[in-house]
Amino acid sequence: MNTTDQRQMELTLPMVPDIEIAAARAAANLARELGMSPERIDEMTHAIIEACINAREHGCCDDNRIYLRFVGTSEGNGSRIEVWVTDRGSGFDPEEARSRRAAPGTAHKRGRGLQLIEAHMDEVDISTSKDGGTTIHMVKYEKKS
Amino acid sequence: MTEELKVSVDRKSNGAVLYTKGYINNVGGEEIANRAYELMDDGVRILLLNLRETKIVNSIGISILIEIIEKMMDQGGKIAFCCLTPVIHKTFQIMGLANYAAIFDSEDAAVKELRLNN
Numbered sequence: 001m002n003t004t005d006q007r008q009m010e011l012t013l014p015m016v017p018d019i020e021i022a023a024a025r026a027a028a029n030l031a032r033e034l035g036m037s038p039e040r041i042d043e044m045t046h047a048i049i050e051a052c053i054n055a056r057e058h059g060c061c062d063d064n065r066i067y068l069r070f071v072g073t074s075e076g077n078g079s080r081i082e083v084w085v086t087d088r089g090s091g092f093d094p095e096e097a098r099s100r101r102a103a104p105g106t107a108h109k110r111g112r113g114l115q116l117i118e119a120h121m122d123e124v125d126i127s128t129s130k131d132g133g134t135t136i137h138m139v140k141y142e143k144k145s
Numbered sequence: 146m147t148e149e150l151k152v153s154v155d156r157k158s159n160g161a162v163l164y165t166k167g168y169i170n171n172v173g174g175e176e177i178a179n180r181a182y183e184l185m186d187d188g189v190r191i192l193l194l195n196l197r198e199t200k201i202v203n204s205i206g207i208s209i210l211i212e213i214i215e216k217m218m219d220q221g222g223k224i225a226f227c228c229l230t231p232v233i234h235k236t237f238q239i240m241g242l243a244n245y246a247a248i249f250d251s252e253d254a255a256v257k258e259l260r261l262n263n
Contacts, residue, residue: 119239
């Protein structure tokens, strides 16, 4: 019989330099408790770091906060973590951000945070609107072999 | 909260190895750039960055590394990296660094390939 273990955590963080590290460490601790491998955890933490930087860059608003929610699930066949990174800022255009990317593998200085998020996570969706803020929802899985 | 990056340098007769410890973000990237530009001003044209003690990078820090690579290439030199974690290696490939700078698994392999002398 398979048992399911679910953990949830919510954080509200100030938009201050390097606060993304606090978010990444919290997520990494949750992932370790669920038995996720170090390499998958590293990929997830790098994506969370980029999402928090995106919130700082595009989410400038009165409350200056980043809202994070984590839901981790461990089952017999593996583990899964969902992460929501939300700001209440002015939003951004994901398609415009994607259009600024150079061809894959060519050095390009900015606008690659979203590309890194999408490369390091298994699922990503973004909801954003002018004055309505932005939520980046990301999922990382690990199946046991 | 701050995550200060520490940088140390091992100067070789024909180049240098630069060791980083900590988070490569905008501040850390600038710290690496300052040390790299000092070395370039001093004539160094072969620079190896050993990231053995760096576990986290972000896209802003990497953009600064790309600027260092471009400046070194403009001066006819070359930059290489070694001892990357798997996720940093993957990130460098996505960001395009791997097209302009060699990446080695170990410092020994890099020193041998770059012919860095003691």
